[in-house]
Structure formats: structure tokens, C-alpha cells
Amino acid sequence: MAERLAFTKMHGLGNDFMVVDAVSRPLPVADWLTPKRIQGWADRHFGIGFDQLLLIEPPNGTNADFRYRVFNADGGEVEQCGNGARCFARFVAERGLTDRRDIRVETAGGPIVLHLTDDDRVRVDMGRPRFAPEAIPFKPPITASGSPYTLMLSGKPGGLDQVTLEAVSMGNPHAVVQVEELGRFPVEAVGAALESHPAFPRRVNVGFVKQHRPDHIGLRVFERGAGETLACGTGACAAVAAGIHAARLESPCRVDLRGGALSIDWSGRDEDSLFMTGPATFVFDGEVAVDATE
Numbered sequence: 001m002a003e004r005l006a007f008t009k010m011h012g013l014g015n016d017f018m019v020v021d022a023v024s025r026p027l028p029v030a031d032w033l034t035p036k037r038i039q040g041w042a043d044r045h046f047g048i049g050f051d052q053l054l055l056i057e058p059p060n061g062t063n064a065d066f067r068y069r070v071f072n073a074d075g076g077e078v079e080q081c082g083n084g085a086r087c088f089a090r091f092v093a094e095r096g097l098t099d100r101r102d103i104r105v106e107t108a109g110g111p112i113v114l115h116l117t118d119d120d121r122v123r124v125d126m127g128r129p130r131f132a133p134e135a136i137p138f139k140p141p142i143t144a145s146g147s148p149y150t151l152m153l154s155g156k157p158g159g160l161d162q163v164t165l166e167a168v169s170m171g172n173p174h175a176v177v178q179v180e181e182l183g184r185f186p187v188e189a190v191g192a193a194l195e196s197h198p199a200f201p202r203r204v205n206v207g208f209v210k211q212h213r214p215d216h217i218g219l220r221v222f223e224r225g226a227g228e229t230l231a232c233g234t235g236a237c238a239a240v241a242a243g244i245h246a247a248r249l250e251s252p253c254r255v256d257l258r259g260g261a262l263s264i265d266w267s268g269r270d271e272d273s274l275f276m277t278g279p280a281t282f283v284f285d286g287e288v289a290v291d292a293t294e
């Protein structure tokens with residue numbers, strides 16, 4: 001017999017999510033989240049349609065308020081999701097799972113803190129950006145180019161045979177590429193080639209940045225396991241962290257994504273957390289049938 005799985009559709013700047021509450025209804029939900037089922041639900045024609053599935057669980061033996069798990073549309077579980085973190089905060093607050101305004105959350109990418117602001121936005125302490133290659137992980141091949149951050153691309157995706165990038169971990173891995181023009185840049189082709197480049201053993205999210213001013217950039221992101229999305233929160237954090245680290249950008253920095261704008265602030269000091277502020281939106285509640293015997 002089929003079971004019913006309740007979910008809520010939410011989005012952060014058009015980066016959309018299936019949110020599953022396994023705190024109110026502690027079913028064997030996690031066991032139902034097989035890659036095959038997630039891929040089917042994520043399908044925009046035959047399923048619910050989303051970029052990531054977010055699972056809300058009780059904390060796993062830490063002093064956090066909740067555990068937050070993230071699955072990409074391809075079914076793979078990953079460490080972190082910034083837009084999802086803001087949706088998570090609004091969900092647990094508005095569905096009565098907490099009355100805290102500062103919510104401590106355990107993620108596979110490290111602890112984060114979510115703060116509900118008075119203007120209905122969410123400010124997230126995303127933790128420290130990390131640039132050490134082993135933190136990402138980034139294992140560039142030794143090439144004749146002279147820089148480990150210039151990677152050769154096979155098959156000339158989008159007409160490019162090499163790309164120079166910065167590599168940052170926001171709990172999850174990011175490559176950041178500066179471009180002259182965002183609208184016509186071959187994001188799909190170059191993003192897909194870098195996502196699975198051997199220099200990134202756990203694959204990578206790829207952000208393409210056009211700097212307008214030191215406090216304002218445009219960004220498109222090809223996400224690992226989801227393709228190009230309308231917005232990527234950790235991608236915005238990584239792009240600004242890389243820019244401040246290289247003294248190109250200043251804090252706070254506005255990031256214009258295809259789905260809207262985020263504000264990112266960071267002192268630039270290695271020991272300090274980076275903060276992301278932006279909206280989170282409810283779309284609808286629904287249910288899917290799960291044949292637990294499948």
C-alpha cells in the first residue's frame with residue numbers, strides 16, 4: 001500500500017525546494033529518499049519540480065535546534081544550501097517548530113545560525129569561507145600554464161579551451177570565474193565541463209561573475225547536481241568571499257542573480273563568519289504517494 005509524504009514547496013529567489021518535515025512526522029522518511037525517487041519528484045514535467053529537497057530532522061546528538069539535510073535534484077546528498085537555509089528558517093518558525101529568532105542548525109557542511117529579521121527576511125551566519133585546496137577539495141593537475149587555477153577544458157565547451165578560476169568552500173565546493181558579459185556567456189557548457197572536471201574530486205558548483213562595482217556584482221551559477229538555477233545562495237557567498245579575499249570587492253556586497261538580489265557581508269578575516277541576507281517564500285503544500293515496497 002502506498003504511504004503519503006507531506007511536503008511544502010518553497011523558493012529563495014527562484015531556487016526552488018521540496019521541504020520535508022521529519023520533526024513533526026518522524027516517519028522513516030529518510031529511508032524513502034532514494035536517488036531514484038528524488039529524481040522523479042524533481043522532474044519539472046513528470047514530478048513536483050525543484051532544484052533541491054530539504055529535510056528537517058531533530059539534531060543528531062549536538063546542541064543544535066535542528067539537523068538540516070540537502071539533496072540535489074540528481075538525488076545526491078550534499079553539504080550545504082544557502083537559499084534553502086533561509087527557507088528552512090521561515091518553515092520552522094511559521095509552522096511552529098520553534099519560537100527562537102536565532103536558530104542553530106547542524107548541516108553536513110558544518111553548523112550554521114539562521115536569524116529571522118524584522119522585515120521578514122532571513123540573515124544566515126554561513127560560517128567561514130575556506131580557500132585551502134584540501135578544504136574544497138581542489139586537486140589541480142600540474143600543467144604548463146604556470147597557474148594551478150587555470151584549468152584546461154577538453155572539447156572546447158562554449159568555445160573555451162581553458163578557464164581561470166578561484167576555488168572556495170562554503171561548506172560545499174565552489175569555483176568562481178570572472179566574465180566580461182553574463183547574459184550571453186555559455187554557462188551550461190562551461191559549467192557542466194567544470195562541474196565534472198577531475199580537479200574537483202567531489203564535483204563543484206560553478207559561479208560566473210560580472211563585477212559592476214566593488215559593492216555590486218551580477219552572478220549566474222551552474223549548480224552541481226542541478227544545472228543552472230535562478231539563484232544559488234552559497235554561490236553568492238563564494239563569489240563575494242573570493243572577491244573580498246582578492247581585494248576586488250568590499251562588504252556589504254549586493255549580488256544580482258537571475259531570480260533577485262542577496263546581500264552578503266564579511267570582514268575578510270579568516271576567523272570570521274560570512275553572512276547572507278535575503279528572502280524566503282512559501283509556494284504551496286502538497287502530498288506525494290510513496291510506494292515503500294518499491
Ligand SMILES: N[C@@H](CCC[C@H](N)C(=O)O)C(=O)O
Pocket residue numbers: 015051052070072078079080081082083084172173205223224225226229231232233234235
Ligand atoms: N542552491 C543552493 C546550493 C545547493 C547545493 C549545491 N548544488 C551543491 O551541490 O553543493 C544554495 O542556494 O546554496
